[in-house]
């Protein structure tokens with residue numbers, strides 16, 4: 001008998017280990033996929049760069065025949081330096097995998113640092129490092145295209161004497177705007193939802209009469225809201241919050257405020273229920289001891305209850321932040337999908353999650369870029385996680 | 398003899414259930430009064446009425462009359478916060494707040510609006526000294542109170558009550574969760590505190606009542622059966638029920 005039970009016990013244990021192993025493998029595989037696909041695109045330029053690229057179009061008609069510029073000492077093996085124009089090139093790929101020629105250095109005395117604008121007689125443009133070379137037509141009508149590569153570009157620049165037409169663009173496709181939007185959303189949403197959620201929970205648990213029908217209905221309703229798909233809240237945002245925000249601020253489309261309000265409604269039930277769960281775990285002895293010491297109810301609530309609840313509230317915040325960062329469906333309605341570089345809270349912009357969605361919903365889904373953005377999201381979540389853990393450790397006794 | 402509390406015709410019900418029935422008793426100043434009786438007889442309930450902690454229980458109804466220093470504690474213009482600052486309470490289970498030792502003791506004064514760091518510092522140290530805890534914790538006032546042993550935690554709770562400079566300290570089985578050594582320390586402390594404070598202590602431990610109290614009240618099913626000098630109760634009780642209880646024949 002005993003051995004049969006033993007075998008059964010071991011089998012159950014084995015089964016549980018296998019199941020958790022499968023879970024672990026899936027998780028690791030997802031991370032591995034994301035990292036292996038996205039890490040090649042991950043760069044400081046991607047994170048801090050503009051999404052929209054600006055194209056500059058200029059010319060330089062004065063003839064140059066000397067090769068006087070000295071290569072900078074920092075020049076790497078992959079860069080090609082034109083001693084005639086004082087400019088260096090490098091082969092690269094953009095976030096969509098197309099071959100490009102990057103400008104990696106422009107001498108301050110280079111003629112290209114300040115050339116006339118082709119589209120505006122009175123203006124000048126400046127060619128600088130970080131831009132990419134699009135097309136060049138030299139005075140003898142020789143054409144240079146990105147597909148020619150950096151070495152060929154250098155060769156042409158070193159031999160040609162003047163430029164009839166040069167087109168460069170800032171690199172673009174960066175995600176800075178979406179990253180900032182995401183951080184704005186996190187902060188604004190929490191600023192709206194956290195006080196409301198925490199105080200609602202405190203009211204429900206500490207002040208509301210215990211066996212009140214209305215309170216119970218309210219609590220049931222809040223629990224129900226946790227399960228509502230977020231796209232429905234997105235409709236609410238579009239139908240209610242956008243008009244309200246518009247009439248108050250003059251915004252005429254979806255905007256960051258309406259987005260934050262929508263997200264606040266989404267995370268409110270989460271914050272209320274998990275704060276209330278935390279309040280339930282705070283021993284009644286604390287309340288009694290506080291009141292017996294002549295503290296009034298508000299003092300008891302704020303100095304003892306709220307303080308003891310902070311770790312629980314912070315983990316609710318973490319859950320919510322995860323939800324805010326990951327939310328895309330609701331935001332498509334509530335703030336729109338246009339990717340922006342200048343973030344204004346009464347205008348449209350896009351969070352990282354929606355950015356991924358738009359990258360993936362183009363004609364050619366860009367897996368690499370989606371993965372690179374995912375890595376950034378993972379890093380943001382990780383950093384937030386660790387800092388909350390750190391705060392909890394600092395304040396909790 | 399001066400009386401701190403005068404209790405007249407006190408009746409208390411939890412919903413329909415009677416927990417205290419026609420209690421009449423006086424609690425003399427600067428003495429230790431013990432409440433004894435089998436569990437469920439209403440000792441804690443009686444104790445909690447003295448600082449009106451029963452107010453927190455939703456279906457608790459009190460009738461009758463309690464005077465604290467001559468003032469009716471149930472009257473409309475009586476300040477319950479005032480009562481609780483004068484009548485401190487120590488609970489059965491040590492219940493320090495999840496904060497530092499210092500903040501625990503400073504909590505009461507701070508709630509009364511004391512902000513001056515120096516005054517707080519002095520109050521806390523004096524209270525810890527009076528609770529015979531200072532020497533053990535002087536180097537770690539900033540550490541969590543939860544790190545203390547059970548006995549130390551209970552003495553911290555006493556210090557926390559003392560910091561309010563109360564006149565009365567109510568104690569509800571303060572040693573029942575402690576080991577014998579910690580219990581002995583608390584008993585010594587209670588005897589020490591008698592100099593300055595009136596103490597009402599609930600205990601189910603009859604030796605404890607005999608050792609430390611001046612007066613003993615014996616309750617049974619919500620009724621006050623006998624209330625007298627402790628010596629008298631334990632050597633020559635007037636009622637048969639009391640004798641049966643203290644000789645251990647029931648309870």
Ligand SMILES: Nc1ncnc2c1ncn2[C@@H]1O[C@H](COP(=O)(O)OP(=O)(O)O)[C@@H](O)[C@H]1O
Nearest residue numbers: 411416434435436437438439440441442443454
């Ligand atoms: N909050 C409460 N609600 C309802 N009944 C209670 C409550 N507290 C105590 N009682 C009842 O009142 C009676 C006296 O309880 P208590 O004063 O705690 O007794 P003791 O401290 O002597 O053990 C018991 O029968 C108990 O069940």
Ligand SMILES: [Mg+2]
Nearest residue numbers: 440441442569
């Ligand atoms: Mg009791």
